[in-house]
Amino acid sequence: MRLSILAIEGVPKIKDGYNPATWMLEVTSAGKEANLKVNFTDVYKNSELHRRNKQLIQELSFPCQGSKDLHFDAQYSQTFVAQCIACLWKQHLSYWRNTSYTAVRLLFTIMTGLLFGLIFWDVGLKSHRRKEQDLFNAMGSMYAAVTFIGVVNGASVQPIVAIERTVFYRERAAGMYSALPYALAHVLLHR
Incomplete structure (x- = not known):
């Protein structure tokens, strides 16, 4: 289940053909947070997405069993x-x-x-x-x-x-x- 910013009451839906990155920046701005009386940081920290991401980071922090470090014969690809x-x-x-x-x-x-x-x-x-x-x-x-x-x-x-x-x-x-x-x-x- 993904964190949906649309699940937060008062956040306007994205219009057809509108740039999603621009829309995200607009709806998560400090002014919008103040109008909605919502702290998006707290919403994310309390979400399932945040917990899954933390778990994934923990899993990827250690190398897999039997894996070896990368090794290159030379520092540069050319002589x-x-x-x-x-x-x-x-x-x-x-x-x-x-x-x-x-x-x-x-x-x-x-x-x-x-x-x-x-x-x-x-x-x-x-x-x-x-x-x-x-x-x-x-x-x-x-x-x-x-x-x-x-x-x-x-x-x-x-x-x-x-x-x-x-x-x-x-x-x-x-x-x-x-x-x-x-x-x-x-x-x-x-x-």
Whole structure:
């Protein structure tokens, strides 16, 4: 025997074609409970359905005699190499679908390279290296150029990583791949 909310006096019947979930939410709302002077929680707790559900929960809380725990040979359904290939392919598609990001990174790298090239023009020529300080200046300028490009490219990739992190958490929780193939794909494609 099921608990019938219609057995409670004052609860209106559902109309033909009306969404049952919507109807249930409407008739069990706090306002409706107050109008009917009924506490649906108490009605359920005193019902046969509640007692049967509690008994079923007790029965299902313990494993059946002779049953064994689930066991899988591997944590992931694919091999490490297959995970790497899948992650590389996914990152490749993601990288080329985001054309504005790719274009900005490429343009910025070219512009920065040209700017540093013009600023440090002829710094590394043999004729300009008369003192030890000239060699230090050339090495410092190379360090500054590489660091600047790296920091700016790193800053431009952070919004992409923030978005992809959510996808990674969802896909890793689903057992699609581990963190290592995902990280390798990112390193290989976003260098």
